[in-house]
Amino acid sequence: MYNRTLKKALPIPALICLALIVLGPYVCSMYLVNLLIKAFFFTVAAIAVDILWGYTGYLTFGQSAFFGIGAYCAGLVFTHLGFTDGNIALALALALVLPAALSFFVGWLSFYRGASEFFPCVISLVVPIVVMQLVLSGGEFTGSSSGLTGFDTFEFDMDGWFWLSGGFMLAVAMAAHFFLQSDGGKVLVAIRDNEQRCAYLGLNPERIKILLMTVLGAVTGLAGFGYASFSGVVAPELTGFQFGTELIMWVALSGRATLWGPVLGTLLINVATGYLSSSIPFVWQLILGLSFILVIILLPKGLIPLIFRQLGKASPMAPELQAAQISAPYSGAHALDMQKVAKSYGSLSVLSDITLTGDQGELIGIIGPNGAGKTTLMRCMSDGTARTSGLVSLCGHDIGKAAPQKCVGFGLGRKFQNANIFQTLTVAQCLRMARFIVEKPSFLQESSVLKLPQYVLDVLKVTGLDGKLSAVASDLSHGEQQALELTMVLALEPKVVLLDEPTAGLTLPERRGIGKIFSDLAHKYSLCCLLVEHDLDFVKEVATRIVVLHHGTIVMQGTPEEVVNSELVQTIYAGARQE
Amino acid sequence: MALLLDFFTTAALLFIVSSGLMMIYGVMKIVNFAHGAIISVGGYAAFMVARLGIPGWYGWALAFAVGFAIGALVERLIVLPLYNRPLDAILATWGLGIVLIQIITMIFGRSTQLVESPMDGTFAIFGTAYSSYRLIMIPVALVLCAAVIGLLNGTRFGIKTKAVIMNEALAESIGINASRIRFIAFSLGAGLGTLAGYLITPLSSVDPYMGVAWLINAFMLVMVAGSSFVGLFVTCLVFGTLQVLVSIYVNPVIGGMAIAVLAAITLRIRPQGFSHV
Numbered sequence: 001m002y003n004r005t006l007k008k009a010l011p012i013p014a015l016i017c018l019a020l021i022v023l024g025p026y027v028c029s030m031y032l033v034n035l036l037i038k039a040f041f042f043t044v045a046a047i048a049v050d051i052l053w054g055y056t057g058y059l060t061f062g063q064s065a066f067f068g069i070g071a072y073c074a075g076l077v078f079t080h081l082g083f084t085d086g087n088i089a090l091a092l093a094l095a096l097v098l099p100a101a102l103s104f105f106v107g108w109l110s111f112y113r114g115a116s117e118f119f120p121c122v123i124s125l126v127v128p129i130v131v132m133q134l135v136l137s138g139g140e141f142t143g144s145s146s147g148l149t150g151f152d153t154f155e156f157d158m159d160g161w162f163w164l165s166g167g168f169m170l171a172v173a174m175a176a177h178f179f180l181q182s183d184g185g186k187v188l189v190a191i192r193d194n195e196q197r198c199a200y201l202g203l204n205p206e207r208i209k210i211l212l213m214t215v216l217g218a219v220t221g222l223a224g225f226g227y228a229s230f231s232g233v234v235a236p237e238l239t240g241f242q243f244g245t246e247l248i249m250w251v252a253l254s255g256r257a258t259l260w261g262p263v264l265g266t267l268l269i270n271v272a273t274g275y276l277s278s279s280i281p282f283v284w285q286l287i288l289g290l291s292f293i294l295v296i297i298l299l300p301k302g303l304i305p306l307i308f309r310q311l312g313k314a315s316p317m318a319p320e321l322q323a324a325q326i327s328a329p330y331s332g333a334h335a336l337d338m339q340k341v342a343k344s345y346g347s348l349s350v351l352s353d354i355t356l357t358g359d360q361g362e363l364i365g366i367i368g369p370n371g372a373g374k375t376t377l378m379r380c381m382s383d384g385t386a387r388t389s390g391l392v393s394l395c396g397h398d399i400g401k402a403a404p405q406k407c408v409g410f411g412l413g414r415k416f417q418n419a420n421i422f423q424t425l426t427v428a429q430c431l432r433m434a435r436f437i438v439e440k441p442s443f444l445q446e447s448s449v450l451k452l453p454q455y456v457l458d459v460l461k462v463t464g465l466d467g468k469l470s471a472v473a474s475d476l477s478h479g480e481q482q483a484l485e486l487t488m489v490l491a492l493e494p495k496v497v498l499l500d501e502p503t504a505g506l507t508l509p510e511r512r513g514i515g516k517i518f519s520d521l522a523h524k525y526s527l528c529c530l531l532v533e534h535d536l537d538f539v540k541e542v543a544t545r546i547v548v549l550h551h552g553t554i555v556m557q558g559t560p561e562e563v564v565n566s567e568l569v570q571t572i573y574a575g576a577r578q579e
Numbered sequence: 580m581a582l583l584l585d586f587f588t589t590a591a592l593l594f595i596v597s598s599g600l601m602m603i604y605g606v607m608k609i610v611n612f613a614h615g616a617i618i619s620v621g622g623y624a625a626f627m628v629a630r631l632g633i634p635g636w637y638g639w640a641l642a643f644a645v646g647f648a649i650g651a652l653v654e655r656l657i658v659l660p661l662y663n664r665p666l667d668a669i670l671a672t673w674g675l676g677i678v679l680i681q682i683i684t685m686i687f688g689r690s691t692q693l694v695e696s697p698m699d700g701t702f703a704i705f706g707t708a709y710s711s712y713r714l715i716m717i718p719v720a721l722v723l724c725a726a727v728i729g730l731l732n733g734t735r736f737g738i739k740t741k742a743v744i745m746n747e748a749l750a751e752s753i754g755i756n757a758s759r760i761r762f763i764a765f766s767l768g769a770g771l772g773t774l775a776g777y778l779i780t781p782l783s784s785v786d787p788y789m790g791v792a793w794l795i796n797a798f799m800l801v802m803v804a805g806s807s808f809v810g811l812f813v814t815c816l817v818f819g820t821l822q823v824l825v826s827i828y829v830n831p832v833i834g835g836m837a838i839a840v841l842a843a844i845t846l847r848i849r850p851q852g853f854s855h856v
Contacts (some may be wrong), residue, residue, distance in 0.1 A: 059666045109847060116850055118610070121666070122802055126839045129795060137832035241795070245673060252670060282685045289677035296671040297660050 008181070013260035013308060014174065020267075021166030025159040032271065033158050037230055039270035040165040042247075044172050044223035046266040047259065048216040049247045051176060054256030056209060057192030061244040062106065062124035065131040066099035066217045068239025070224025072135065073098060075148040075234035080141070083152035095225035096218045102127075103217025107210035113403060128241040135236045147235035154229055161230050168226060172219060173263050180259060183432050183441035186425060188212070189257075190433045193422040200382070200420070201492065202408035202437040249292050255302025258311040265304050317446060318469040319428050321460070324439070324451035329526035330411060330495040332396045335360050336528055341380050341390030343373075343552075350376050351552045354390070358496065363522040363529045365543035365560070367536065369572055372549040374532045375417060378498045381530075382407050382414045395495050409437070413494030417501050417532075419481035423474040427465055427484055430473055431456075434488035455521055456490045459483065462513035463506075479505040486514075490521075497521065497529045503538065515542045536573075540564050548572070580707040582823070588713040590819030591720035593838075594812060595778055597797035597804075598723060599646075599771030605806040606744055606764040609658060609665055612672040614772050614797060616679035617646055618790030621776020622694075623683060626785050628777075629694045642777035643770045649679075650769025654762050662761075676791070683787045692785040712781050719778065723771075728808050740764060744806060799842035803853055810853045817853075818842065 025033055045067045052058045077091035106127055110120035135142045142148070156164065179185040187208060190198055195205045228234045237243060254265020269288075276284040295302060305311045336358035343351040351373045358364055368374055380387040381394075384402035392399045394410040402410075422430050428450055432441055439451065450469075452460075460466040463483035468476065473484060482505050489497065499518075503511045519542055521527045533539045539546060539560070546563040548556040550572055556563060563569055596618065603611045611617075621642045628638035657675055661668040702711040731737035742750040743757045751757045776790055783789065800818060804811035818838045826834025845853075 059669070109843070112847075116846075117665070118802065119846055119850065121669070122799065122846065123843055125795060125798070126836075126843045129839055130836050133832055133836050137830070248670065249674070282681050286678055286681040286685070289674050289681060292674035293657060293671050293678070296667050296674065297657065300664075300667065 009178075011177075011260060011308075011310070013264055013304075013311070014170070014177065017166075017170050017173065017263060017267075021163065021170060024166065025162050030158065031274070033162050035271050035274040036267065037158075037161050037165045038227060039267050040169040041223045041227040041230070042250075042270060043169050043263055043266040045220050046247050046250050046262045047172055047176055048220045050251045050256060050259060050262040051180070051188065051216060052213065053248065054251060054258070054262075055180060055188040055192060056212065058110075058124075058209060058213075059121045059248070060124040061121070061241055061248065062127035063216075063220055063247055064241070064244035065128040065239050066103060066220040067224035067227070067243070068128075068131060068135070068234075068236075069099045069102065070095040070221030071228035071234045071238050072142065072148075072224075073221070074153070074225045074228035075151060076142065078151040078153060078229075079148050092222075092225060095221045099221030099224075100214050100218035103213040104210060107213040111206040111209045113206065124244075125241060128239055128244050131239045132236050132241070135239055142236075143234075145236060147233060149233050151232065153232050165226060165230065168223075169263075172223075173259065176259055178444055182443050182445050183429070183447055184436075184443035186429050186441075187433065187436065189424060190422045193424055194420065196404075197420050197422060197488075198433075199404040200408060200414050200416075201434050201488065202405050203433075204403075204405050249288065251302075253288075253292060253295050253303060255304040255311060256300075258302065258305055260308065261302050261304035261311055265302070316470050317428075317448070319448050319450040321457060321466060321469075322449055322451045323454050323457060326453045326525065327438075327493050330360055330395045330528075334358065334393075335395055335411070336381065336496050336530070337391075337393045338381065339391040341377075341387050341392060343376055343380055343386065343388050349552060351380065351387075353553060354380075356547065356554065358528045358530060360495070360526040360528050361522055361544075363518060363531060363542055363544045365539035365546045366530060366532045366549060367534075367539060367546060367563075367569075368549035373552040374549055375500060376552075377549065378414065378500055378530070378532065381496075381498060382412055408492065408494075411495035412498070413489040413492045413496070414498040415485055415489045415500055415502050417504070419478065419485050421473045421481055421485050421488065424472060426470050426472055427476070428469040430484060430488055431491055434491035438491075438493055452487075452491055453493055455517060455525060456487050458517050458520070459487050459490065459514065462517065463487075463510055479507065479510065482506060483510070483514075495527060497527055499529065499531045501532055501534065503533070503535070511538060518542050536564060580705055581709065582827075584704070584707065584709050584714065585823045586816075586820045587717050589823050590816045591716040592779060592782075593796065593800060593815040593819050594720045595716065595723060596775045596793045597800045597811060597815065598727060598808070599768040599775060600797045601801045601804065601806075601808060601811050602727070602768035602771055603765055604801050605808075606740055607658075607662065607761050608806075609662070609668045610672070610798065610801075611658075611765075611768065611772075612669050612794065612798075613653065613676040613679060614672075614768075615788075615790035615792075615794030616676035616683075617649065617769050617772035618776035618779075618793055619683060619785075619787055620649065620679060620790075621646060621773030621778075622780045622785040622789050623687060623776075624773060625694050625777045625780040626687075626692050638777060639774060642773045646773025647766045647770035649773070650766035651762065653769065654765040658765060659758075676794075680787045680791075687787070689787065694780050694785055716778070724808060724812055727771075731808065736760070736763070796838045799839050803842045803845055805851060805853065814853050 024036060045063055049060065049063050052060050073095035074091050077087050081087045106123060110123045136144055138144060187203065191205045191208060198205045250266045250269050251262045255261025273284065334357045338354055338356045341351060341354040354377065366374055381392060383404050384399045394407060394412050397410040399407055399410065422433065431452065432450060463480065465480060465483055465487065473481065476484060486502050503514055506514065515538060518529060522529050531539065531543065543560050546558060546560050547554055548563060548569055556566060556568055600611060600614045603609060624642040624645055625638060628641060653675060657671050658668060661671055702709055702714050731740060739755045740760050742755055743760045747757050800811065800814050804814040818841060821841055822834055822837045825837040
C-alpha cells in the first residue's frame, strides 16, 4: 500500500503531523492543545526560514519582523476599528500585503549584483530592530512595550483553533514539500550552491530570491495574523530580532534544508519549552543554547534527519533521456562581433584593441601563453560590465552593460575553466536547471522525462554521464564534473559557445570523442564555438581558425596550419632564440 | 560645546565597544556574535570588583584577563572547527552568547544591578560642565586605538597578523603559525570585549542583556569599517555624531536605530564601506 510513489508524495513525518492534527484534541490536555496551536503558527515561520536559509542559503534573522507585522495587523485593526466582518477582511488583507511589501523591499535592498556574502544577513538583522523600535515608539496606538491585549477576536473553541491552525500549517508544509521536490523548486538549491552558474544559465538569482522572500513574507504574515487572533495578545517581542534568531535555532537544531525536520523539530521544541521553561527556566535555555552550538559544529545537518534518514537526500530517480527539438540556428551576420574591446585595471591594461568576429559554423581556437588575457577575453564576451571600452554584440544584440543572464538570453553559453556546477544537485537536476530558460520546468512535480538536444545526448554518452544521471555532482570525478558543465552549457542551446579549456581533466579517448562533437557543433549544428586551449595538437585538429593572443592583443589569426607553423607562435611558446 | 562633547564621547564609547569585535572580524573574517554576552561578562566583572571593594581602576586588568581566558577557550572549542563556515560561526557564537547570558543569569539573577562610578561628578571644560566619567572615555578610546594600531603596525605579532589577513595560505607557507595568530587575535578580541563592558558599566546599569543592546551597533560599525582600525575610528566618529544628531533633532527612538539603518544604507551604496579611508 505505502509504496515508493506514495511515500514520496506523503512522507512519514507528514503522516505524523496529519495524525497529530486529527487526533490532537482527543488525546492531548488543554494545556498541550494550547501550546500546539501556537507552535503550529510558529512552525509556518520556521518553514519560511528553512526555505530561505536551508534551501536558498540566505541566513535571515528577520523573518520575525514579518510574523510580528501580521500579528499587529490583527491586533491594531481589531483594537482600534473593532471586530466586524469588513475589518476581518481588512486585517487579513493587510497581514498579507504589508509583510509581502516589506519583504519585497528588504529583498530589493539585500540582493543586487556584487553584494557581499554578509550583506543580506546584516540587513536581515536591521529589519526586526527597526520594526520593533517602531512598535515600541507607537505609544497608545501600538501599546508600546506592553503590546495589545483584550481585543475581540474569532470565537472558535479550542478544538476548532487546533484543527484550523494545524490544517494551515500542514497545508503550507505540503505546498512547500511539493514545490521543493519539483524540478523547478530545485532552483533554490542551485542558487545556494552556485549563483554565478545560475546567472550563466540565464537565470536571475537576485530576482528569484526577491520573489521567494515576498511570497514567504506574506505566508509568515498570515501565520502572525493567526497567532494574534488565537492568543488575543500581541507583544513587541514578536517582531524582534530575538525571536528571529530563535526561528533559526529551531531550524538548525532540527535539520536545515529538510523541510519536515524543522516542522517536527519546531513542534517538539515548543512543546518542551512550554513544559520545561516554568520548572527549569534558565537551565532549559542553557540546554537549548548548548545543543545549538554542538549541532552547528558537529551535526550541521541537524537532529531529525538522524531519525528519518531519507530527509534532505537527493532524489534517486534517473529520468528517461529524450532528444529535444533544437531551435533554428542563428541566421544573421556575425554571431559574435567584438569591436575595439579593451579592459584595464587602473593603468594596467589586460586587453587592448580586440576586434574579433565569429560566424556560425566556425570553431575558433584561441591560444596564447598564461596571462595573455584569454579568460578575460571570454569574460568580456559574456558579461557587459567586464570590459572598459569597445562594443560587443551577440547574435545581433549589443550587450551594453548587460548582466551574464541577459547575455545568455542573447544566445551565449560559457564553460568556465574550473568545473562550475551545482555541487549538491544530481546530474539530471543540473541538466534540468540548464534547460530552465528553454523549457520551463514543473513547479509541482518531478518529471520522469528529460529532453535534451541531440549533441548533449552525444556528450553524455561519450563521457559516460548518461549512466550517472542520479549521482550527486560533488561525488563525480574531476573529469566528469568538467563534462557535466559542458553538457549544461550545451543544454542551453546556445548560438555562441565559449569553452575555456573544456577537455582539461579528460582522458585521451574522451578528448577524441569530445573533439568530434565540437566539430559537429560547428559544422552540423551551425554553432559558433570559441575554444581556449593549451593543447596545440588538439586545437589544430578541430579548429577552423586560430587566434593567437599575446600580451592582451591579437597578434595573429589564420588557419591552423598557418598559425601552428608560424615563427611567431613558436617564439611565443618555445621562447625566442638567444642571439 | 556640550553637543560637541556628546559627539566625541559617543564615538569613544562606540569605538571601545566595537574594537574587540573588529579585532576578531579583521583577522578571521568571522563575526563573533557572543560579543554582546562578553560585554555583559565585563559588566559583571565591574560589579564583582566593586562588591569586593577592590579599587575600581585595578579592575581593568582583571576584566581583560577574564575575557582573554574566555576567548581562548571559545576559540579552541567553537570557532576553530568553523573557520570554513563563516555563516555557521555567526550562529555558533550566537548560541554561545545565549549560554553565557544564561550562566550569568543563574549566578547573579535577572535583576538590574548598579555599579558606582569610580569618578563622580562633572568636569568643567571650556566653561561647560560635563560628566567626568563620560569625558574620560575620550582619552581611553584614543589610548586604546593607539595601542591596537601600535600592536598591529609596530610589533612582530602585528606584521604576522597582517600577513595572515592578506593571504593566509602564503603566510603559513613562509612559516607563520596562522592558527596561533588567530587564537591570540580571538582571545585579544574577547579581552577587549570584557574590558569594554567593564568600562561602560558605570554609565549604565548591569544586567545580563546589557551587551546585546550594543552588539548590533558594534556589528554594523565593523561591517562598514572593513578591516582597518583607522577605518573603525573614522566610522565611529561619523556614525556616533549622526546618532547624537538624530536623537536630539528627530527623536531618541529613531536615534537608537540610526546607526543600524545608516550603516546598512552606506553598505548598499558603497559595499566596501570605509575600509579605504
